[in-house]
Amino acid sequence: MNRRHLLLTTIVLIAAAAAVAAYLRLFQTSDAARAVNLSELEGSAVTTRIRPADASIGQLKAAGNINLIEEAQVVAHIDGFVKELLVEVGDTVNAGDPLLSLDQEDLKRAVEQARIDLASSQLRLRRLLTSADEIDLELGKLGVAQAELDLQKALQDLAAAQMAAPITGSVLTLNAAPGTKVSSGTVVATLADPGRLELTVQVAEVDIPRIESGRPVEVVIDAFPDETFAGEISRIDPFNKTQSGIINYPVTIRLLDNDLGPVLPGMTAVATLRNEPVADRWLVPTSALQEANGETVVTVLRGQERLPTAVTPEGLHGEWTIVHSVDLKNDDEVLGATATFVGE
Numbered sequence: 001m002n003r004r005h006l007l008l009t010t011i012v013l014i015a016a017a018a019a020v021a022a023y024l025r026l027f028q029t030s031d032a033a034r035a036v037n038l039s040e041l042e043g044s045a046v047t048t049r050i051r052p053a054d055a056s057i058g059q060l061k062a063a064g065n066i067n068l069i070e071e072a073q074v075v076a077h078i079d080g081f082v083k084e085l086l087v088e089v090g091d092t093v094n095a096g097d098p099l100l101s102l103d104q105e106d107l108k109r110a111v112e113q114a115r116i117d118l119a120s121s122q123l124r125l126r127r128l129l130t131s132a133d134e135i136d137l138e139l140g141k142l143g144v145a146q147a148e149l150d151l152q153k154a155l156q157d158l159a160a161a162q163m164a165a166p167i168t169g170s171v172l173t174l175n176a177a178p179g180t181k182v183s184s185g186t187v188v189a190t191l192a193d194p195g196r197l198e199l200t201v202q203v204a205e206v207d208i209p210r211i212e213s214g215r216p217v218e219v220v221i222d223a224f225p226d227e228t229f230a231g232e233i234s235r236i237d238p239f240n241k242t243q244s245g246i247i248n249y250p251v252t253i254r255l256l257d258n259d260l261g262p263v264l265p266g267m268t269a270v271a272t273l274r275n276e277p278v279a280d281r282w283l284v285p286t287s288a289l290q291e292a293n294g295e296t297v298v299t300v301l302r303g304q305e306r307l308p309t310a311v312t313p314e315g316l317h318g319e320w321t322i323v324h325s326v327d328l329k330n331d332d333e334v335l336g337a338t339a340t341f342v343g344e
Contacts, residue, residue, distance in 0.1 A: 045335055046335070046336070046337040047301055047333040047334060047335055047336070048284075048285045048288065048333065048334060048336055048337055048338060049331060049332070049333055050282045050283060050284045050328060050330075050331075050332050050333075050334055051282065051283040051320075052281070052282060052283070052330065053281035053282055053283050053322050059272050059273075060203070060207050060210060060211065060272070060273040061270055061271065061272050061273070062201035062202060062203055062251070062270070062271055062273060063201060063268065063269065063270045063271075064199050064200045064201035064202065064268075064269065064271070065199070065200065065265075065266055065267065065268055065269070066197050066198070066199055066221070066255075066263060066264070066265055066266060066267045066268075066269055067197065067198055067199070067200060067265055067266075068192040068193075068194070068196065068197060068198075068265050069193070069196040069197060069198045069254065070167070070192060070193065070196060071172070071190055071191070071192045072165075072166045072167045072169070072190070072191045072192065073187045073189070073190055073191075074099060074163050074165070074166065074187065074188050074189040074190070074191065075185060075186065075187055075188070076102075076160075076163070076182045076183065076184055076185065076186045076188050077157075077160040077184055078102070078107075078157050078160045078161065078184055079181070079182070079183050079184055080102035080103055080107075080161060080181070080182060081102060081103045081179060081180065081181050081182075082100060082101075082102060082103075082176045082177060082178050082179060082180050082181075082182060083101050083102055083103045083104070083178065084100060084101050084178060085099075085100045085174065085176065085177065085178060086098050086099055086100055086101070087099050087100070087171050087174070087189075088171065088174070089171050089172065089173065089174055090170060090171060091170065091171045092169070092170050092171075093165040093168065093169070093170075093171065093191070094165065094168045095164075095165055095166065095167050095168045096164050096165060097164060097165045098162055098163070098164050098165075099163050099164060099165055099171070099188075099189055100163050100174075100176055100188065100189070101161055101162050101163070102160075102161040102162075102163075102182070103161070104158060104161045107154070107157050107158040107161055108158060110154045110157065110158075111151070111154040111155060111158055113154075114147070114150045114151035114153075114154040114155075115151055117147045117150060117151075118144070118147035118148060118150070118151050120147075121140075121143040121144040121146075121147040122144055122147075124140055124143065125137075125140040125141060125143070125144050128140040163188065163189070165191055166191070167191055167192075167193060168193060169191045169192050169193035169194065170191065170192060170193075170194050171189060171190075171191055172190040172191060172192055173189060173190040174188070174189050175187060175188050175189065176188045176189070194260070194261075194264075194265075195258075195260050195261075197254075197255045197260055197263060197265065198234065198252050198253060198254050198255060199219055199231065199252070199253040199255065199269050199271055200250055200251070200252050200253075201250070201251050201253065201271055201273075202241065202248035202249070202250060202251075203236075203248060203249055203250075203251045203273070204246060204247070204248055205240065205247040205248070205249065207273075208236065208249055210273075211233060211236070211251065211273050212233065212236075213233050213234065213235065213236060214232060214233060215232070215233045215273070216230065216231070216232055217230075217231035217232060217233060217253050217271050217272060217273055218230070218231070218271070218272040219231045219253065219255060219269050219270070219271050219272075220269060220270050220272075221263060221267050221268070221269040222267065222268045222269065222270075223262075223263075223267050224262065224263075229255055229256075229257050229260075229263075229269075230255070230256040230257055231253040231254060231255050231256055231271060232253065232254050232256055233251060233252070233253055233273070234252050234253065234254040235251070235252040236249060236250075236251050236252075237249055237250040237251070237252070251273070253271050253273075280324055280325060280326050280328075281314065281322060281323070281324050282311075282322070282323050282324075282325065282328050283317060283320040283321070283322060283323075284298055284311070284320065284321055284323055284328075284334055284336065285319065285320060285321075285334065285336035285337055285338040286316065286319055286320060286321045286336075286338070287319075287336040287337055287338065288334045288335055288336025289311070289313065289321060289323075289336075290308075292308060295310045296310065296311055296312070296313055296323075297309055297310050297311065298311055298323075298328075298334045298335070298336070299334060299335040300328070300332050300333070300334055301332075301333045301334070301335065302332070302333075306335075309325060309327045309328060310325065310327070311323035311324065311325040311328070312324040312325065318338075319338040319339060320338060
């Protein structure tokens with residue numbers, strides 16, 4: 001019995017030793033396998049070639065309508081009957097050119113009467129200077145001053161009968177005809193310079209920080225799709241407009257081309273509000289971006305070297321990120337992958 005017990009014990013010990021040895025071999029093999037796999041993974045890390053950021057990437061486009069920069073109104077300052085029209089709608093005039101005249105007969109008579117009244121007042125004052133008391137003398141002086149004002153008013157009314165163009169431009173409207181009466185305050189004509197045009201577009205609030213007054217703009221007008229017109233942001237309206245929950249701000253663009261003859265107010269156009277130089281701007285896979293010491297970096301592979309390179313992200317473009325960096329070079333490879341390709 002003791003011999004049998006000893007034999008069983010020996011068998012159990014041998015089996016246990018064999019199991020321990022097998023486990024140790026398995027553990028060592030697993031560690032070796034994991035080390036091989038990690039080495040292979042590190043050695044085969046996916047790299048992607050960066051691309052220069054194309055000029056169209058990051059641009060902001062907005063549509064709107066062409067408008068006249070300035071419309072000048074010709075307003076009648078006196079009542080009167082139209083005697084003569086000297087222009088027609090569509091005519092081009094220079095600043096100071098006569099547009100129309102009112103009948104002046106009554107106005108001329110008023111001027112002559114005012115001159116007579118002034119001469120009479122002056123004569124009366126001269127007589128008072130030798131014999132009148134102080135009160136009569138003061139009244140005489142006031143009479144002369146009033147007569148001078150009356151003459152000045154009569155001369156102004158006579159001048160107002162001739163209405164001239166306030167600016168150089170085209171006649172857009174005429175609200176008068178020979179023989180008809182116009183009243184003081186009536187707009188009798190509207191003029192504008194057709195060569196001074198602007199485009200007003202709506203820009204979302206999130207894009208306003210990306211633009212500023214004075215920034216050059218490219219404008220394509222629907223009626224002339226093969227032409228590009230130069231523009232400049234002249235005004236960003238501080239008062240927003242909300243539509244369907246989206247807050248927009250009106251942005252005004254002044255067209256700069258000298259020859260805008262075929263361009264008419266009301267035409268639809270698209271403006272490219274952001275057309276910045278693309279130097280030192282790159283597309284890198286978004287997965288390549290890392291944070292290190294408070295900076296955004298990408299790992300660049302050049303030969304056998306891995307170089308952490310600082311970049312400044314500027315915006316997303318699908319699975320890519322637009323970054324700025326003076327240290328990146330064309331054809332650099334960075335650690336990171338993307339399923340899409342740009343420019344290929």
